Amino acid sequence: MTTVKHSVHVVPWLRRLGRVLLPNWLAITIGRHIFAWRALEPAELRHELQHVRQWGQYGAGFPLRYMSASVKSLLSGGGWYQGNRFEVEARREEADS
Numbered sequence: 739m740t741t742v743k744h745s746v747h748v749v750p751w752l753r754r755l756g757r758v759l760l761p762n763w764l765a766i767t768i769g770r771h772i773f774a775w776r777a778l779e780p781a782e783l784r785h786e787l788q789h790v791r792q793w794g795q796y797g798a799g800f801p802l803r804y805m806s807a808s809v810k811s812l813l814s815g816g817g818w819y820q821g822n823r824f825e826v827e828a829r830r831e832e833a834d835s
């Protein structure tokens with residue numbers, strides 16, 4: 739895994755807010771910034787770092803690409819989150835140490 743410049747912000751009150759979208763959410767990455775409601779385990783951090791890379795690759799166009807990947811996954815029965823190709827990619831990173 740290559741390292742990537744990032745910062746992690748732990749903001750406990752975000753937990754309630756994020757539940758509106760995803761009941762078991764833990765963190766969201768916006769650009770190089772990872773917002774989480776608690777400290778991340780190493781595997782969880784690897785997951786979010788992959789999102790930092792995805793932001794780096796697509797820049798401001800990433801949210802749109804992410805949403806379109808969600809729609810594509812939803813239509814093919816993969817669910818908007820689980821089957822989203824960016825999440826699949828990020829989950830692969832969790833396993834690598």
Ligand SMILES: [Zn+2]
Nearest residue numbers: 785789825828
């Ligand atoms: Zn993710």
